[in-house]
Amino acid sequence: MTKEPARVTVTGAAGQIGYSLLFRIASGDMLGKDQPVILQLLEITPALKALNGVVMELRDCAFPLLHDIVVTDDPMVAFKDADYALLVGAMPRKAGMERGDLLSANGGIFKPQGEAINAVAKRDIKVVVVGNPANTNALIAQQNAPDIDPKQFTALVRLDHNRAISQLAEKTGGAVKDIKNVTIWGNHSSTQYPDLSQATVNGQPALDQVDRTWYETEYIPTVAKRGAAIIEARGASSAASAAGAAIDHIRDWALGTPEGEWTSMAIPSDGSYGVPEGLIYGFPVRVKDGKYEIVQGLDISDFSRARMDATAKELQEERDEVRKLGLVK
Ligand SMILES: NC(=O)c1ccc[n+]([C@@H]2O[C@H](COP(=O)([O-])OP(=O)(O)OC[C@H]3O[C@@H](n4cnc5c(N)ncnc54)[C@H](O)[C@@H]3O)[C@@H](O)[C@H]2O)c1
Numbered sequence: 001m002t003k004e005p006a007r008v009t010v011t012g013a014a015g016q017i018g019y020s021l022l023f024r025i026a027s028g029d030m031l032g033k034d035q036p037v038i039l040q041l042l043e044i045t046p047a048l049k050a051l052n053g054v055v056m057e058l059r060d061c062a063f064p065l066l067h068d069i070v071v072t073d074d075p076m077v078a079f080k081d082a083d084y085a086l087l088v089g090a091m092p093r094k095a096g097m098e099r100g101d102l103l104s105a106n107g108g109i110f111k112p113q114g115e116a117i118n119a120v121a122k123r124d125i126k127v128v129v130v131g132n133p134a135n136t137n138a139l140i141a142q143q144n145a146p147d148i149d150p151k152q153f154t155a156l157v158r159l160d161h162n163r164a165i166s167q168l169a170e171k172t173g174g175a176v177k178d179i180k181n182v183t184i185w186g187n188h189s190s191t192q193y194p195d196l197s198q199a200t201v202n203g204q205p206a207l208d209q210v211d212r213t214w215y216e217t218e219y220i221p222t223v224a225k226r227g228a229a230i231i232e233a234r235g236a237s238s239a240a241s242a243a244g245a246a247i248d249h250i251r252d253w254a255l256g257t258p259e260g261e262w263t264s265m266a267i268p269s270d271g272s273y274g275v276p277e278g279l280i281y282g283f284p285v286r287v288k289d290g291k292y293e294i295v296q297g298l299d300i301s302d303f304s305r306a307r308m309d310a311t312a313k314e315l316q317e318e319r320d321e322v323r324k325l326g327l328v329k
C-alpha cells in the first residue's frame with residue numbers, strides 16, 4: 001500500500017546547503033524509498049526567484065517520490081501540518097560581528113519560526129536546526145513553541161560525528177563502516193568534544209589503536225575546527241557534507257539507529273552526565289520507533305569531564321545572552 005506523503009519543511013531552501021539537501025530528500029535518501037514527500041520550502045522574499053529556479057530543477061528530476069512542492073516566504077504556510085522541519089536558513093556571521101549580534105539576528109529568525117511551528121505544525125513534528133549557532137537557535141525555536149514537546153527540537157552535531165569517524169578511519173586504516181560508538185558531546189562549535197573513549201574499530205577499542213598524544217593534540221582539534229578549515233579552503237562553508245549529515249540525523253531519528261550502535265544528536269539535556277538541564281547539547285543516543293534515548297552508564301574520565309563541562313559552559317553563556325534578549329525563558 002502506498003504511504004501518505006510526509007510533509008518536510010526546509011528553510012533557507014535557496015542556499016547552498018538547500019541545493020544539496022532538497023534533491024536527496026526528494027530521492028528518498030532521508031525517509032526511505034517507499035515514503036512519498038511534499039517539500040514545503042521557506043525563503044526570504046528576495047530569494048524566491050532563485051528558489052523557483054531550484055524548484056524547476058527538482059521537477060526536472062522527475063523524482064517518483066516527490067508528491068508536491070510548496071514555495072513560500074510565510075512561515076505559517078511553510079510549517080503547515082509539517083511532519084519534519086530542517087531549519088537551515090540563518091544569518092551567517094559577518095566581519096566585525098560579535099556573538100551577541102549573531103544571536104540577536106538569529107533570534108529574529110528562530111523566534112517567529114518557533115511560533116509558527118507551535119501554531120500550525122503536526123504536534124509530533126521532528127525538528128533539526130542546522131543554521132548556526134545551531135544549538136542555541138534550536139533552543140530559541142523550542143522555547144517559542146510551548147505546545148510542542150521540547151524533545152522534538154534538536155540540533156545538528158552529526159556532521160561533527162561523521163567527521164570524527166572519517167578522521168579515525170583515515171588514521172587507523174579501518175573502514176568507516178567498521179567504526180562504532182563515537183560521541184560528539186556539547187556544542188556545534190570549536191568547544192565540542194569528539195570522544196573516542198567508547199569507540200571501536202573492527203570491534204577493538206579505538207584508543208588502543210592510536211597514539212594518545214595524537215588523539216589529544218591533533219585529532220580533537222582537527223574535528224572541532226574542520227568547519228573553519230573548509231571555509232578557508234573552499235571560500236564557503238561546508239554544504240554537501242552538512243546536507244548529508246542533516247539527512248543522516250533525520251533518517252536515524254525517523255527510522256532508528258542500527259542494532260547495538262549509537263549516533264550523536266544535540267537534544268535537550270535531561271541532566272544526564274551532569275549536563276545542565278534544558279541546554280541543547282550533543283549526546284550519544286539510540287533511536288527506536290521514532291524516539292531517541294541518551295545512552296546511559298558510560299564511564300566519564302577526568303579528561304572527558306573537563307571537556308564536557310567546557311562546552312556546556314559555552315552553551316550556558318549563549319543561553320544567558322538570548323535570555324537577556326528576551327528570546328528564551
Ligand atoms: N550545523 C552544521 O553542522 C552546519 C554546517 C554547515 C553550515 N551550517 C550553517 O547552516 C546555515 C546555512 O548555510 P548555507 O551555506 O546554506 O548558507 P546560505 O547563505 O547559502 O543559505 C542560507 C539561506 O537562508 C536564507 N534565509 C535567511 N533568513 C531566512 C529566513 N528568515 N527564513 C528562511 N530563509 C532564510 C537565505 O536567503 C539563504 O538563501 C549557516 O548558518 C551555516 O553556518 C551549519
Ligand SMILES: O=C(O)C[C@H](O)C(=O)O
Nearest residue numbers: 132226227228230237238
Ligand atoms: O558555517 C560554519 O561556521 C561552519 C559549519 O558549521 C561547519 O561545521 O562546517
